[in-house]
Amino acid sequence: LSSMSTAKSTNAWGMFLMAHNRATEELERRAAATGLPPMDWYDVLWALERAGDTRLRMSDLADMMVTSRSNLTRLLDRLEAAGLAVRERCSEDRRTTYAVITPEGKKLRKKAWVMYEKAIEDVFNSQLTDKELSTIHDGLSKVVQNLRMMSAVQR
């Protein structure tokens, strides 16, 4: 998504889109090639593992992942079918469902992280200086912060 280089920004936005596109493609390619789960599975497993005893409700998880509830419902169906997570009912409020990671889920997440960590190093970190990494981090965190404010105003 770009048009005739507005000169301003040397089209950082266009490069941002391209880099994301190519980099995530490479990560998914490596995951598939080694029989490891795709990034969205990893994200759910990692969110559940971090949550630990403070179990996560389906809707909280959906908000963290920035995906729709219905999409998360089906993603968790797949994780459950693969034995990596389970649903647990809540006794206090019987509308809510908790998602919980299984021991197999933890094991696979760990294994996947070994692969993803190396891939991120190869694809991203190794190509950038520490100064560049920190500028990218700080700059993009301003972008994210601004979007948070925009959607807060929206409501």
Next chain:
Amino acid sequence: LSSMSTAKSTNAWGMFLMAHNRATEELERRAAATGLPPMDWYDVLWALERAGDTRLRMSDLADMMVTSRSNLTRLLDRLEAAGLAVRERCSEDRRTTYAVITPEGKKLRKKAWVMYEKAIEDVFNSQLTDKELSTIHDGLSKVVQNLRMMSAVQR
């Protein structure tokens, strides 16, 4: 996609993913809200418009978009149904199909760009200094360049 902050890079990669996720979501939201086409439609229209008389074959277009041929076939079906592009046969080599943008397609692309340009300014450029924009551009272009070399070696 991230794990226990490896300190190194202050997790620039994680922020990169988050920023992309939130920013593209906002752009798609604005497009839908104003009845304008999504980013992938825009990308095809813009590629076709730039190509001009040097018409693009379906497979060239797919390579430029970094999507599969079958996906592009269907995307072009939709653009054709919407009257924004047409297919043209090639007389020299009858295996190839050209995709060509229509006048309505050009008009809509232009209109969409007005919206996207402002959105990119609001969401991205306005949040970053010129120095940050150029660091992001140059850094990520190294990432893309490296991925090109990796996939070249692959073959």
Next chain:
DNA sequence: AAAGATTGAATACTCAATCTTA
């Protein structure tokens, strides 16, 4: 009525198989 979650229908995407022309 509203919150939490799921379901059905429509749409989009991916892989392998197919069709046509070279």
Next chain:
DNA sequence: TAAGATTGAGTATTCAATCTTT
């Protein structure tokens, strides 16, 4: 046989409608 493109089947994603519990 291979290149260019499309199709069918299976899977994933989204939107609105639904169901249950509060």
